[in-house]
Amino acid sequence: MTEIELKFQVPTARRAALAKAVATASASRVSLRARYFDTADRRLARAGLALRVRREGRRWVQTLKGAGDGLWRRLEHEVPLRVAAGVQPLADPALHDGTPAGDALRQALDGGELQPLYGTEVIRTRRLLRAPGCVVELAFDQGALVAGDRRWPLCELELELKSGEAAGLVALASRWVQRFGLTLDVRTKAERGER
Helix, strand or coil, rough: CEEEEEEHHHHCCHHHHHHHHHHCCCEEEEEEEEEECCCCHHHHHHEEEEEEEEEECCEEEEEEEEECCCCCCEEEEEEECCCCCCCCCCCCCCCCCCCCHHHHHHHHHCCCCEEEEEEEEEEEEEEEECCCCEEEEEEEEEEEEECCCCCEEEEEEEEEEEEHHHHHHHHHCCCCCCCCCEEECCEEEEHHHHH
């Protein structure tokens, strides 16, 4: 499966206005806490892969993402996890077996051992927006990238195409860029965490 999305950094002076525009009556908020896994020698990062285990409210998911066309299309495979209360799950590569993403993961790992390296702690406000030619999910993330005892602020808006044409997504994104002074950022959270 692939996802088509555009990600933007939000200038400090426009954050409150953007938060208000996303948080309409149909919006929902969820706490996201993720840990990203790689080998000690960063085999997944070198292969353009990111493997995370994330708590989304009360549910857990494991997601493997891979490089796509470089701008807005990425390989993605997501698996829901059953996790006992109070348990912090580790990443399990076998959950992606039999998929193109899983094949890329096995090749990159080449027997290497996974370990948690960094994470994110985010409050996400999201809603669906119908625009000419498409339906787009807006996801406004505010929080931090976390590595050990170090934290870096994170504030970004993702626009993900849920149905329709990519041209509709681009047109909608252009209007939001102009309205809120957004800056396109092609780096994933994993790439930022790796740095």
